[in-house]
Amino acid sequence: MNSEELGLQEALELVDQWLLVKDGRRLKETEKILFTAGWLDQGYEEAAAESGYNTGYLQSIGPDLWRTLTYVLGEKVSKKRLKKIVETKVSKLSHNVHFPTVVEVDLDQIDSSDLVVLGRRPPKLSHYFGYKPELAMLRQSVLETQCIVVVGQAGVGKSSLASKLLESFKLTDEEDFEMVIWESMQVHESLESLLKEIFRCLNLDPYSCSKDLSFQIRELLKTLNQKKCLIVLDGIENILIGDSVDNPYGRNEAYRWFFREIIEQNHQSCFLMTSREPFADLSYAEESGQSVRVIDLKGLGRDAYAFLASQGLVDKEDGFRVLIQRYRANPLSLKLVANRIHKFFGGELNRFLECDTILIGEPLQRALKQQFNSGLWTALERSIMAVLAKLSQNTENILFYNAFEALKAEKEYISMGEFMSAVENLCDRSLVERTEDDAGQIMLSLQPMIKKFLYRHLSGIIQKSLAA
Ligand SMILES: Nc1ncnc2c1ncn2[C@@H]1O[C@H](COP(=O)(O)OP(=O)(O)O)[C@@H](O)[C@H]1O
Ligand SMILES: [Mg+2]
Structure with missing residues (x-):
């Protein structure tokens, strides 16, 4: 099929089929209306007027649909980009580039009785909800990729998702893993401590700090090439103890090197990490085509x-x-x-x-305090948070450009380039949200929980940004 000839109806049918393969469901009526609006470049109001649905309702389900389609199409989908992305996929298909087929997971059929996990115990949830596309994506990725990082705010469900993934594997299946290890990174700040534990689980010669580290890692990778293992490192943000953005690992610098080895050396195993903080070097490795995948977890949606x-x-x-x-x-x-x-x-x-009122749970409160007190902040990022907190007293969504102007009024020497990359970092850390209105204007906002936290601690944050 030639993508130039692709009409709305065909596109809808194709995407409906892909969704069925990846997520085991079809497009709902309201999702078709939104898809149509995206395809025809209609605003939400126009789509609402034509369909009889409420504009606010259509707007509220939009982010979920774009998120689902991002997983289905493997590329960041927004209302504006939808048509181009589908057309590109179709044109690639017509040149015989195949989509990876995703193994469908029927969560209700999972029987975890034969799952043996070495190391620590993963958390168990009796009633698990949602994250089906993410789980399908993760299941596919761990079989194909040497390093995966699931990034998201505290409490969003990263550890639970990893645990659910383990349950979905049965160790006896041909394509699955021979061995699964779960490590909580709260107890392994140093690389030596982690390696000791992994060596023990894999039955290797005991790890010895006196031997050459690179020799021991070579031994580990040799085993990981002979045996297909899945090693979960839960809460990997705990190793980021550096004092500045340029030195995030601090005295844990050996981890940076360790990650490079597990990504760049050939082996058939996978390290699956969960983290509240994005890892700049791993994201960069993903962009450079290395065997890394970063998955953002953004909440349960519908x-x-x-x-x-x-x-x-x-x-x-x-x-x-x-x-x-x-x-x-x-x-x-x-x-x-x-x-x-x-x-x-x-x-x-x-x-x-x-x-x-807005409640902030103890785990999120602790996580935010840790984030704000860590060295992983630039003075500029602190100032942006302070400016957004002030501006959002009057309005929830702040025009990107207005935020820049307000910041410039305080810090005259800021360039747009610096501002954009700082905002990008804050969005990656789920501290700032970036949305687009119907006219395509970029808006910045703060989650109500983050806003409340900032109001409580704003004076400290401003003082730190002035001191820096
Ligand atoms: N998919 C889910 N379905 C039901 N409850 C969930 C789900 N994900 C998370 N939870 C609830 O949220 C809590 C925190 O989840 P967790 O995976 O520990 O978050 P994170 O690792 O991102 O901090 C869990 O103990 C559970 O009660
Ligand atoms: Mg966790």
Whole structure:
């Protein structure tokens, strides 16, 4: 098929088929309406007027659809880019470039009784919701890639996702892993400590700090080439103890080298890491075509509705939508809020919403404090957070350019280039959100939880940015 001839109807059918293969479901009616709007470059209002749906409702489901299509098409999809991405894929297909076929995972069929995990115990969830496209993507990636990093905010479900992935593998299957190891990085700040434990699990000669490190890593990689192993390093942000953005690893610099070895040397195993902080060197390696994949986890999306219902809440007067929007579908935050609603409001969601308060759970609070106090900040990033916090007192979405102007008023020497890369870093760390309005203008915003945290700690942050 020639992509130039690709019409809306054909595109819809193709994407519907791909979605079925990757996610085991078809496009819903509202998703088709949004797809059509993206394809024809219509605004949300126009799409709403034609379809009879509410504009706000269509806008609220947009991000979920673009996220799902990003996984289906393997490239970042937005409403504006949709048509071009589908056309490019179709034209590649017509030149016999095949899509990787994703192994479909039926979560309900998973039987974890024969799964043996060495090292620490992965967390177990009795009721797991959502993240189906991410799980399918991850399952495919661990079989093909030597290093994967799942990045996301505290409580978004990184460790649970990795654990669910392990359950989806049965060790006896031909294509799966011979050995699975789970390591919590909270207890392995140093590389030696981690290697000792991995050597023990793999039954290698005991790791000895007195021997040459490169020799021992060669031995490890030899084994990882003979045996197909999956090694999960949970909470890898714990090793970033450096004092500046240019020196994120600090005295853990050996890790940087270790990561390069596991990525660049040939072997058939996979290191799967979860992290609150993005790793600049690993993202760069991914962009340069190395065997690395970075997966961003952004919240449960539509599945948060079923998750909230499972927490014993009842959806009245649009309450679930408000809650999900406020807490960005972060399962840990939603669980905490649901718990408080039961404890203090007799389970009445709307009475809680009337109080118009934002709760920040202890784990997120701790994580944010750690993030703000770590050396992984530039003075410019701190100033941007302070400026956004101030501007967002009046409006939720701040025009990108207005934020730049407000910053320049405080720091005259800032160039647009510096501003853009600092904003990019903040978005990668889930601290700032970047959206596009119907007119294609870029807006910046802060999650309500981050905003509240900043209001509480703003003076400290500003002082640090002035001192730097
Ligand atoms: N997909 C999910 N379905 C149901 N609950 C979830 C899911 N993901 C996370 N949770 C809940 O959120 C909590 C935190 O998840 P976790 O995986 O530890 O987050 P992270 O590793 O990103 O900090 C879990 O203990 C669980 O209660
Ligand atoms: Mg975790």
